[in-house]
Amino acid sequence: MLQIDGSYGEGGGQILRTSLSLAAITGQPIRIDRIRAGRKKPGLAIQHLTAVRAAAEICRAELVGDAVGSTTLEFRPTASPQPGQYKFDVAETTGAGSAGAIALILQTILLPLALSPGDSHVMLRGGTHVAWSPPITYIEQVYLPTVQQMGVQAQMQLQAWGWYPQGNGEVALEITGSQTPLQGIEVLERGKLKQVQGLAVVTELPAHIPQRMASRAYNLLQQAQLQSDVQPLRAKGIAPGAGMFLTAEYQHIRAGFSAIGKVGLAAEKVAEMAVQEFLAFQATDAPIDVHLADQLLLPAALATELSQYRVAEVSLHLTTNAWVIEQFGLAQVAIAPDTQVVTVTPNH
Numbered sequence: 001m002l003q004i005d006g007s008y009g010e011g012g013g014q015i016l017r018t019s020l021s022l023a024a025i026t027g028q029p030i031r032i033d034r035i036r037a038g039r040k041k042p043g044l045a046i047q048h049l050t051a052v053r054a055a056a057e058i059c060r061a062e063l064v065g066d067a068v069g070s071t072t073l074e075f076r077p078t079a080s081p082q083p084g085q086y087k088f089d090v091a092e093t094t095g096a097g098s099a100g101a102i103a104l105i106l107q108t109i110l111l112p113l114a115l116s117p118g119d120s121h122v123m124l125r126g127g128t129h130v131a132w133s134p135p136i137t138y139i140e141q142v143y144l145p146t147v148q149q150m151g152v153q154a155q156m157q158l159q160a161w162g163w164y165p166q167g168n169g170e171v172a173l174e175i176t177g178s179q180t181p182l183q184g185i186e187v188l189e190r191g192k193l194k195q196v197q198g199l200a201v202v203t204e205l206p207a208h209i210p211q212r213m214a215s216r217a218y219n220l221l222q223q224a225q226l227q228s229d230v231q232p233l234r235a236k237g238i239a240p241g242a243g244m245f246l247t248a249e250y251q252h253i254r255a256g257f258s259a260i261g262k263v264g265l266a267a268e269k270v271a272e273m274a275v276q277e278f279l280a281f282q283a284t285d286a287p288i289d290v291h292l293a294d295q296l297l298l299p300a301a302l303a304t305e306l307s308q309y310r311v312a313e314v315s316l317h318l319t320t321n322a323w324v325i326e327q328f329g330l331a332q333v334a335i336a337p338d339t340q341v342v343t344v345t346p347n348h
């Protein structure tokens, strides 16, 4: 059984999720200790437990330690990932509403199902746009288009927005499984900025809020001499929520930036936060944003070819995820300190 130290580096939930995906794909039984030791409340939180159960369901894994707060988990797959119809609901794990991030559960099961011999239809319920995780809009506009270039065949549809703390958002994910190995990716330059798309969205809040967010973002981008298309959107939801989501489409890659609203935070401020994040990235000339940087490691490690990409920032998430992947012996990851080029060399 492969032993993984959950306290390594970032010591967060990503060590667990990457390990679950790789255990499901390779059939390798694992034991993770000191889960999320780097966090204020260590152990499995609801979002993590939902990901554990989801990964276990698709590869029929036997589990030990699958409880909220558990700091140790054993995960023993008994089958290769099985395509099919699945429903993963964060609220079912708790018995109450929860905004546990759907995106993180989606990322745990996507590659195992994409590399399985058949089609899958997955319904995911929980938080769709919550802090400290990829907003579903980022998954749709940045992460999926990038992994599609590597051979992953998947489409998603946001069916309901779910914010902190109630959650209750919904995403439908269609995956066309294929046993053709993934291709590597090479992105060393971003190329020209083709367009900036923005979505200023609220649920259950007055129409002036998305309008104020959208015009503030548009004006700030115009001041920076960047043309953009920022749409205000007022959607239905079970609770109030607001957020600003920007996608920058360059010739060779996309990058995403966001800010989530909360009570007491002016609409204009939410827009400014997202725009500032984008402008800081724009000022570097790197193609890969800080989040895609760590998220691309997993598909790159599963590809048959070498991958190389230049990142805007070498985060602890990136170096930690690189370490997890190396524990499975699937690939070697090198990060050049001067150029910030990540090279993933598969061992298979």
Ligand SMILES: Nc1ncnc2c1ncn2[C@@H]1O[C@H](COP(=O)(O)OP(=O)(O)OP(=O)(O)O)[C@@H](O)[C@H]1O
Residues within 6 Å of the ligand: 010, 011, 012, 013, 014, 015, 036, 039, 048, 104, 131, 132, 133, 134, 135, 138, 256, 258, 290, 291, 292, 294, 295, 317
């Ligand atoms: N604004 C964002 N846009 C895109 N991706 C994001 C954003 N914020 C965080 N992420 C991604 O979400 C993941 C969070 O990983 P992390 O280990 O912190 O997980 P976690 O399960 O939220 O854990 P924990 O509660 O332990 O912090 C990383 O892949 C990170 O790149």
